[in-house]
Amino acid sequence: MNPQELRARLAEAGFHLYAEGGVRAYNEELRSVDPAFILPEFGRENARVALIGNGAELYDVIRCAARSDRALRESADPIDDYTKSRIERIALEITIPHELRFTFDAPPKTFAAVRLARALGLAEMGPSMLAIHPERGPYIALRAAIVFDQEGPPAQPLDSPCARCQPRPCIPAMNEAVASVGGVKAMNRASIKREVEAMLRARTACPVGAAYRYPERLLRYHYLHDPALLFAE
Numbered sequence: 001m002n003p004q005e006l007r008a009r010l011a012e013a014g015f016h017l018y019a020e021g022g023v024r025a026y027n028e029e030l031r032s033v034d035p036a037f038i039l040p041e042f043g044r045e046n047a048r049v050a051l052i053g054n055g056a057e058l059y060d061v062i063r064c065a066a067r068s069d070r071a072l073r074e075s076a077d078p079i080d081d082y083t084k085s086r087i088e089r090i091a092l093e094i095t096i097p098h099e100l101r102f103t104f105d106a107p108p109k110t111f112a113a114v115r116l117a118r119a120l121g122l123a124e125m126g127p128s129m130l131a132i133h134p135e136r137g138p139y140i141a142l143r144a145a146i147v148f149d150q151e152g153p154p155a156q157p158l159d160s161p162c163a164r165c166q167p168r169p170c171i172p173a174m175n176e177a178v179a180s181v182g183g184v185k186a187m188n189r190a191s192i193k194r195e196v197e198a199m200l201r202a203r204t205a206c207p208v209g210a211a212y213r214y215p216e217r218l219l220r221y222h223y224l225h226d227p228a229l230l231f232a233e
Contacts, residue, residue: 001093003050009093010052013086014061017053017133017140019122022046022152026112026119036107039116040099040147048152051116052087053142059218059230066231078227080104083143097149103142113142121156128170128202134159137209141222161208173205189225196223 007018023039024046030037066073075081103113114131117123126132133140177198181191217229
């Protein structure tokens with residue numbers, strides 16, 4: 001399966017974000033930050049890596065899949081479960097040696113998604129602490145990475161929307177959200193659920209990607225993790 005075929009198969013499954021490059025720059029950064037997140041290198045100078053993510057398109061794909069998949073409808077984490085099952089199924093078609101990593105797995109079977117996105121020119125960490133895509137803004141999710149036993153292509157340069165943004169409205173909105181939960185150290189799933197409205201204001205304050213904004217139920221799901229938000233008619 002060549003990169004174009006892989007990208008097409010992933011898009012059919014709802015994963016429309018895709019970037020390729022080599023692991024070297026990412027791994028060099030992570031060695032000094034947290035070696036537990038280093039990606040495999042297969043003994044190569046710069047092994048090929050593909051980063052996989054999604055936008056709002058995944059919402060309708062999962063809802064459609066759940067109509068005939070009771071286990072998915074009853075899952076506590078339907079997006080993670082769908083992501084794992086579909087990407088693993090697609091990866092079975094890859095004929096060269098490779099390793100698959102998911103953002104929701106524990107180290108060392110995971111990776112620092114936003115750092116890899118920046119290294120590959122896909123997205124950056126915005127002042128709001130969210131991944132910001134040049135077109136889609138904060139309405140993306142980074143799901144998985146596949147490292148291949150072959151040399152990687154040059155990564156695309158990052159087009160930074162945050163560097164051009166003034167007056168950066170996300171900053172006061174995020175400061176308000178962080179203060180509402182009691183500071184960065186107090187941010188966890190429970191405190192984020194409690195202050196979901198402040199978190200939503202921080203995300204939607206970003207002026208980039210308004211045309212790609214998540215449906216309201218999907219937007220709230222990312223903070224509340226309530227499957228009923230995905231499947232309610």
